[in-house]
Amino acid sequence: MDALLLVSFGGPEGPDDVMPFLENVTRGRNVPRARLAEVAEHYHHFGGVSPINGHCRALKAELERLVDVPVYWGNRNWAPFLTDTVAEMAADGVTRATAFVTSAYSGYSSSGQYQEDLDRAVAAVPGAPEITKIPPYCLEPGFVGAFTEAAKAALAELPGARLVFTAHSVPLAQPGRPDYEAELHEVARRVHAASGARGGFDLVYQSRSGPPSQPWLEPDVLDHLAKLASDGTDAVALVPIGFVSDHMEVLFDLDVEARDRAADLGVRLVRAATPGTALAPLARDLYARHAKP
Structure with missing residues (x-):
């Protein structure tokens, strides 16, 4: 069977x-x-x-x-x-x-x-x-398409927002990290191109858990929000392309920590949905x- x-x-x-x-x-x-x-x-x-x-x-x-x-x-x-x-x-x-x-x-x-x-x-x-x-x-049309629709919905909620794609950070020395990083860049590129967003986009990372002495993928989403604010960006749509569903890292690191940081910086923020079912x-x-x- x-x-x-x-x-x-x-x-x-x-x-x-x-x-x-x-x-x-x-x-x-x-x-x-x-x-x-x-x-x-x-x-x-x-x-x-x-x-x-x-x-x-x-x-x-x-x-x-x-x-x-x-x-x-x-x-x-x-x-x-x-x-x-x-x-x-x-x-x-x-x-x-x-x-x-x-x-x-x-x-x-x-x-x-x-x-x-x-x-x-x-x-x-x-x-x-x-x-x-x-x-x-991750490069299947059904996966990219699900995040494209989520990004479009986020942009409809906050027109003109800059797309910032997020994924779980990993150590630079982790086996397979170059492939992981390359795939994330390609998914972000495809979703951005299909979303109709104006301007550029960014790929950032979240939820790192290793010791400070260990290099991990960067930039961190919270640090990047501060940089965007200093550059004059006032609206951001976070698209968590690294997550199939709303893990705790999405709920806390984005919906709590990133939202609070954006509010402190005066940046309007919306978070795109994960695909789920x-x-x-x-x-x-x-x-x-x-x-x-």
């Missing part, structure tokens, strides 16, 4: 989940407890609930309408854990599955780490199905393309 497997990052669904979730995410990285407590407050600002699991439930439900095979869902860092989902698939008699990951880009943290997690889950489950991961899909048709088409006959 074949299946479609939705794979995501995972997120807490209540205050008691927050610290165990963050410990899962950072296991083996020697992140100071004080830093975890600081990040935990971002989640507590929203009741300890990340939006990502709700997004995955909605995307799963939409995919179940669009494909004629069972749809499963497993996370890297929180329930439903990927290994548990693979065990469920094996018990249900699934022999082959195609994995759609809610991370669209190349690079280790965006793609390679998910492949490692899939490999570990398969190795841990007796009789696990053969699982094929769909390659990075609008990517279901793309996931369906990618499944059809990559599922083994």
Whole structure:
């Protein structure tokens, strides 16, 4: 039996989940407890609930309408854990599955780490199905088109705004970082060209978490807002092209921190929507393309 497997990052669904979730995410990285407590407050600002699991439930439900095979869902860092989902698939008699990951880009943290997690889950489950991961899909027309529509809606809300595209920063030394960076630039270029925006655009980064001594992709979105304000820009539309759905990094780093910084600078700010379930048709088409006959 074949299946479609939705794979995501995972997120807490209540205050008691927050610290165990963050410990899962950072296991083996020697992140100071004080830093975890600081990040935990971002989640507590929203009741300890990340939006990502709700997004995955909605995307799963939409995919179940669009494909004629069972749809499963497993996370890297929180329930439903990927290994548990693979065990469920094996018990249900699934022999082959195609994995759609809610991370669209190349690079280790965006793609390679998910492949490692899939490999570990398969190795841990007796009789696990053969699982094929769909390659990075950020340059697919369905992905670019979803963000183009979101950018157009943001510009309609704030006409004349400068488009500023955002993505999660990664260390410069991370494997695959050049491909990740190049893909982000190309998505930003395509969305800007199709959006009808006047003037130029910028690609900036957010949510870095490494030590200050470690070089990461820059500029940071907050620093860039200050630069734009000093250059006379008074209206900005943030387009989070690095995120398939409203992760906590989108809600806190953009909707709270960036919005507050813009207000302090006297810059009008609007944030474009992430695609969410609008990517279901793309996931369906990618499944059809990559599922083994």
